Every structure is written in structure tokens, then in C-alpha cells.
Amino acid sequence: MIRVFFDTEFTDLIVDHQLIRIGLIDETGERTFYAELSDTYRLADVGDFAREAVLPQLEGGAALMTMDDLRERLKVWLEAFDWPVRLATDSLSWDWPWIQEIFTDYNVNYDSPHARDSWPFNLDGKPLILTQDQAFNQAVERAFAEGLRRHHALDDAKANRLAWIAIAGDTD
Template identity: 35%
Template sequence: MLLFLDTEYTGYSEPAPQLISLALVTEDGRREFYIEISDTWRLTDCTDFVKREVLPLLDGVGRSTEEARAELRQWLADCPRKVQAACDSPTDFAFLLRLAGLPRPANLASDYFDLRPLIDTTVYDKSVTSYYEVDARIHHALADARAYRRGWLAWMDSRKGGLSRLI
């Protein structure tokens, strides 16, 4: 099963980027995970873009890294025996692995499904963009993960040649 992943982080400035929030949405859309981290970053670590576009969207209920790791590991343990993250950035996947900790959860694949090739397809792009008409919080990790799922589903339907519409 794919887990659509998105993260928000302080940006690519020094010091190294720090995780602000992380979201996962299951392929079937039945389960979601969203967490904000409170102890990995400071306002001064954030780029102007993050301060302007990301921070105002946070829910404001931060967890320590230790608490977030425990919640993530439990959520993953309740997933099917084989899951793979789907995202458009190796940075997002690296943050997922770092937050999950070692040993890596046994059901989490060691690589990710790369959504980047889909970004330039019309069907994926239009579907992701249309999601933000329902939830305008672009640059909120959970909203973005939901949008990526919607785009992937539309792309998969387009590859079936319309067969899915008949089922």
C-alpha cells in the first residue's frame, strides 16, 4: 500500500533543514497521520517563505520528537504488512526515515515511490490543483499529502483507459 507523504521544514538555509510537520495518507484514503514537531526548529531557522506560507497554516499542537516518533511508529504498526511512501522529494522521505527512527519499521519499504515524473502530466497536475479548491491550505503537509493522493488516483485512472469508470 502506498502512503502519500509530505513534510514542511525550515527551508534550505543554514543550519540544516529541520522538520516542522509530517503527514501520511493511505492509498485507500481511510487513514491519515499528521504531526507537528515542536523541538527541532526555531523561528529564526525558517526562511521567509516558510514564515509567510507554512507557519500560519500550522494547527499549533506540537509534539516532541520522541512523542512524534512513538506516534508514528504506532501508526505504521497498524498499517498493512508492506507500505511504501509516495512523495515528490527525497528530503521528505529522509525526514520520514529520521522520524521513524531505527530500527526502521519492518513494514516500511526502504525506498519511496517517486511522484516527480507525474508532476508534468496534465491529469496529475489538474487533479492536485483542483484539490486546493476544496482545501486551500497549500503548503500544509496534510493538505498536500491528500492532494498528491488525489493526483495519483487520477493518473492511475487515466492509465486504465477508463476501465475504472466502468467498475
């Protein structure tokens, strides 16, 4: 099984928040995925923190996509791994629900013979929860001090990967 570290950024720390972006990196550091959503939120829905820390880092261009495009592209990206994939997160309650949301296709009529299963066939349904002890947090802070951007979903995923390696000593 291969670990893929991921992070999300969203509009606010409220119940009805919306996804702004997602970033993933595999445990080897060789493969990344990054997306910014174009159809999930309105600027008026974005809280002060996300306005100040998240929106200024948006890249646009090829990263910008709809939720339907994200569902398709991320599924293809995950299924391209030759092994089962286990996603790793430092925030089960804020990040993991977005994986469930992304791969729940509300537009599919599951009674239809043409219905497609949107959950990637090789994706474990249980995430790895990264323990945020002092050593882990210090390793994350080192990653940011060395140039990664805080509150950028891909860089946050990279920082978590680097902290995991620093704590575990390897990627096995």
C-alpha cells in the same frame, strides 16, 4: 503493499533545515497521520517562505509533539497496517530524508540488549516517487482549488493522493 502518501514542511530550502510538520494519508483515504514538531527548530531558523506559508497554518493541540514522540507514534501508526507500506512522495530529495531522520534513533545504544529497532518492520526502504508530469500537476491544482490548503503537509499529501488516483484511475 499499501501506498501511503506523505509530505513534510521544514524551515527553509537550505542544507541544514529543520522539520516543522509531516502529514500522511493511506491510499484509501481512510487513515491519516499529522504531526507538528515542538523541539526541532527555533523561530529564528525559519526562512521567509515558511514564515509566510507554513507557520500560519500550524494547528497546535494534539498535533504538537517532540521528535521522540513523533518517532514512536508514527512507527505505531505505520505498523498498524496489515500490509507492507510503501511511502509515496513528490519530493525525494526534500521529503524522504525526513523519514530516514525520524526513524534513526540517535539515543539508542545498539550494543545494548535493550536496543530497539526504530524502523517500522513493514515499511519499505524505497519510496515511490510520484511523477510530476502535466496531468499530475493539474490534478494537484484541482485538489487545491477544491479547498485543500497548499503547504499544509497533510493537505499536500491528500492532493498527491488525489492526483495519483486521477492519473492511475484507481488505487491498485
